[in-house]
Amino acid sequence: MKPNNSKIPRKLRRCLNISELRAQAKNALPTPIFDHIEGGSDDEVTLADNVSAFSKYYLTPRYCSGVDEIDTSTAVMGTKLDWPLIMAPWGGQALINRTGECGAARAAQNNDMVFCLSSFSSTPLEDVAAATDSDKIFQLQPARSKELMSDLIVRAKKAGYTALILTIDNPAHGNRERDIRSGFGIPPAFGLRSWLSVMLHPLWAFSMLGFSLRFANYDEHMRQPERDIEWLGGQLVNKLSWEDVSSLVQEWGGPFAVKGIVSKHDARKAVDAGATAVIVSNQGARHFDYAPSTLSALKEVVDEVGDEAEVIFDGGIRRGTDIIKALALGAKACMTARPFAYGMAAAGEAGVNRAADLLRSEFEKNMVFVGASSLDDVTEDLIRDRNV
Numbered sequence: 001m002k003p004n005n006s007k008i009p010r011k012l013r014r015c016l017n018i019s020e021l022r023a024q025a026k027n028a029l030p031t032p033i034f035d036h037i038e039g040g041s042d043d044e045v046t047l048a049d050n051v052s053a054f055s056k057y058y059l060t061p062r063y064c065s066g067v068d069e070i071d072t073s074t075a076v077m078g079t080k081l082d083w084p085l086i087m088a089p090w091g092g093q094a095l096i097n098r099t100g101e102c103g104a105a106r107a108a109q110n111n112d113m114v115f116c117l118s119s120f121s122s123t124p125l126e127d128v129a130a131a132t133d134s135d136k137i138f139q140l141q142p143a144r145s146k147e148l149m150s151d152l153i154v155r156a157k158k159a160g161y162t163a164l165i166l167t168i169d170n171p172a173h174g175n176r177e178r179d180i181r182s183g184f185g186i187p188p189a190f191g192l193r194s195w196l197s198v199m200l201h202p203l204w205a206f207s208m209l210g211f212s213l214r215f216a217n218y219d220e221h222m223r224q225p226e227r228d229i230e231w232l233g234g235q236l237v238n239k240l241s242w243e244d245v246s247s248l249v250q251e252w253g254g255p256f257a258v259k260g261i262v263s264k265h266d267a268r269k270a271v272d273a274g275a276t277a278v279i280v281s282n283q284g285a286r287h288f289d290y291a292p293s294t295l296s297a298l299k300e301v302v303d304e305v306g307d308e309a310e311v312i313f314d315g316g317i318r319r320g321t322d323i324i325k326a327l328a329l330g331a332k333a334c335m336t337a338r339p340f341a342y343g344m345a346a347a348g349e350a351g352v353n354r355a356a357d358l359l360r361s362e363f364e365k366n367m368v369f370v371g372a373s374s375l376d377d378v379t380e381d382l383i384r385d386r387n388v
Helices: 018-028 031-038 045-056 100-110 125-131 146-159 177-182 192-199 202-207 216-222 229-235 242-252 264-272 294-305 320-328 338-369
Strands: 057-059 074-076 079-081 085-087 115-118 136-140 163-167 256-261 277-280 310-314 333-336 383-385
Touching (some): 031 177, 045 057, 045 320, 057 320, 085 100, 125 146, 146 216, 163 242, 277 294, 294 310, 333 338
Parallel strands (some): 085 333
Antiparallel strands (some): 057 383, 074 079
8 A cells, every 4th residue: 555645745745766855864864863874884985886886787668568557566585575675674763763663664564565673673673563564574683692692583483573684794893984983873972063963953853852772672681780882782793604594594493584695605605504585785885895786796696596595685776777677687576775764864754655655656667668567577688788
């Protein structure tokens, strides 16, 4: 069920694409918060490449195809999708807008999407599970403590999450220079310029009165003696092995995706460890720079494991045509986070709805242009390298 556009705030109706929604987000947030959403690591080369990689391909239109109605449904990780875009996990959503993860989950359901919840959510996973009656996926952050991971797995199962995503691509804290420069952190260490930016955004500042960002899924563990945010930070950077991944696959016992794959080597290791899906992702280039853009890595991964596991694409999606290009290169479905973060910053739940509606309408319209009546018609011969 698509949202009723007549209920969309006027400022959102003026946003005709994700780029314009991003501009609204930038205006709405203090610089330290926007930069935390927007930024990557080091020189942010991979961050830019994730987006620009799509411009390297043309899509070939097919006219007089007779396509009128289209079927965009598919299924991944045991879940039926009405269209092939999943709302990717990102942490601390209530810092962007107090609607937080529950609002994003409602927007996902309103737009026939599956919502993925981050381990670092600002709302307990049980509360998010109860916010809607649609399928949801839980993203597990590896931890040094197996007890910590097992606790989250048990809770996610009990709450009804239908699949598990294990993120593997942050074995060390990334060099997030924007955050260092602004003083973003928990607790924040803002300098004068950052505090001035907060004061120049009174609506956001007022909405945050009395709010203290927490990683709600770790509350019980943090209450134990001698455990603070530094302890948690140390827990969540760990040297995971493929044997550990295999153990977690067995412990979950259901649809299981490994996220953070940008090479056929790691794709093979993930499938051999028992993963039913691999997610081609570099986590928005937030931790490691000069990794391949996810679009450039996609076909290599598909060729290696596409017959054995579902390949899901993540990274840099800003247009409906981006989704078609990723599907044409072999992805079963796509996921993205930043467009929805922009929407949330701009107008909370309504903004997330707007981001989803923009991407879906572009995707469906351009499916007709390329003569695809279903996702089976989206094949590699639809795309052409612009440099050839």
